[in-house]
Amino acid sequence: MHTTDSKPLVRALYDDDDVVLGAVKELRAQGVAVKEVYSPFPIHGLDKAMGLKETRIAMAAFMYGLLGLTTIVSITYFQMIVDWPMNIGGKPNATWGWNMPAFVPVVFELTVFFTAHLMVWTFFVLNGLYPGRAPQNPDPRTTDDLFMIEVEEGDHVVELLKKTGAIEITHA
């Protein structure tokens, strides 16, 4: 994004989500590179229209779940079976398998714990979100009711943006 040959950007504001979606499709059909879209809420189908890849965060979450599962299985195995086996009510902690039914609740809870927290941390890292970070949106109105399309400068880009319904155009 910040390579030396990147072109200057043109920012266009729109006031309707359906117009934005149509504009993105139109701009891309005309060969204009749509760099970013800022919107106050998720626009259904926008990621496909922009040609964004599907997010793999759910796959990451699955991996974190496996990690959590392995962790708690190891903890219960080491603490209850290997290191200090107990005999409670005449039911000795002989093998992990025999004890497993009593471990189901904690195994489930810790798997969920790992999945949820590590996924949310991943979400923050990937999006560059942290407390006190400067706003990522160039125009504060795009968290209220306006939408911004950011495109690369080029021939006829401004006319094209106007044609697709832009209400305000600035050069960054």
Next chain:
Amino acid sequence: MHYESPVREPLVLGDKTYHDITLDVVRPVESTAPKSWWIAFGIALAMFLWGVGGILWTIANGIGSWGLNKTVGWAWDITNFVWWVGIGHAGTLISAVLLLFRQKWRMSINRSAEAMTIFSVIQAALFPVMHMGRVWVSYFVLPIPNQFGSLWVNFNSPLLWDVFALSTYLSVSTVFWYVGLIPDFAMIRDRAINPIQKHVYRILAFGWGGKAKHWQRFEEVSLVLAGLATPLVLSVHTIVSMDFATSVIPGWHTTIFPPYFVAGAIFSGFAMVQTLLIIVRKLFKMEDYITIQHIEMMNIIIMVTGSIVGVAYITELFIAYYSGVEYEQYAFLNRATGPYWWAYWSMMTCNVFSPQFMWSKKLRTNLVFTFIISIVVNIGMWFERFVIIVTSLHRDYLPSSWAMFSPTSIDIAFYMGTIGFFFVLFLLYARTFPVIAQAELKTILKSSGESQKKHHTEDDHAHH
């Protein structure tokens, strides 16, 4: 694309634009608090301080300052614990289960319901922690060697499962809530004029800018969190019920407990959501977002879960009779006709009888009636836990051990204190947080807004 059948009632009333939603959501944040808020906050704070006194007294003098005795070793502490955890369940149910079912009506109530979840689970956690007596060694419940020697925690124990269930539930609910809050904090940040306010919301908003890729990940994360939170919320009250069900106390030792507790939790939680939202919609003029339809939907859930709870009560009675176990039979006979009959019949009246009024459309769309029933239900659910816990314990196997329970002033202070603490948190939340998930709500404005729906119908006529 934004079409929705005209049969469905609009979820956002009036002629709203995206900007109107913004203005309506930030109004409580940007305006100064009304007098009524300060009065409510003052009362809640006083109750909270009363509770702090009770807690400090308990820490200083030990749990001997509670009304427990040798026979009734568990009473108000765990009654209040289960009561508060149960109340919390509705928030997750609304935000997670209704998300998975794509119920659009969740959107204007999920934020406050989740706030309620988090605040009530905090209250719940206070009771078992204080019941440990020596709270400064409460880290003993973590899977670390006790006293840093060689003995570990017991993973076979339902009380330890509770530790894991509660901490997972509280922390996962909090991140679920916070992820949803980020875009709304960003909206407040971008509007803020007051420099202190701008600075605070800038910290809270994490720099959110609403980029397309970020929204894509946001939606995926919300969906996965909802998928995780759904079994999680069911597991929490299941595990809480196992504190009782895995024991050998007549009246507790029943396999029906997990679903019975979960249904009761949803029942009491929705009642608390009603209590809070009827006040919020009135005070903050949110009638266009939290509509009568929302209230009605929640009343239907209260009616259904209340009836499930009723079936569970009757099943318990029948199984006690059918089991042929005389101790079990006596435990249930004693509940209904023994010295705690008044608690049992309060429970039956509040939980089984009162939600049946909701079969009437007229009553379930009546705000005053709903408000009264919502409080009655939570009184009933408190009695349910009291009945299960105290009446099962107070008549031990040996009549020489029979005893009664009466709370001390410290028990009362602690319980009232948690109610105060809950409302302190909720009132602070209501003035500083966006009480409606506005970014999410804006996505359904075109399909479910009143004036937008009208336009669709007009367009149809124009085209034909």
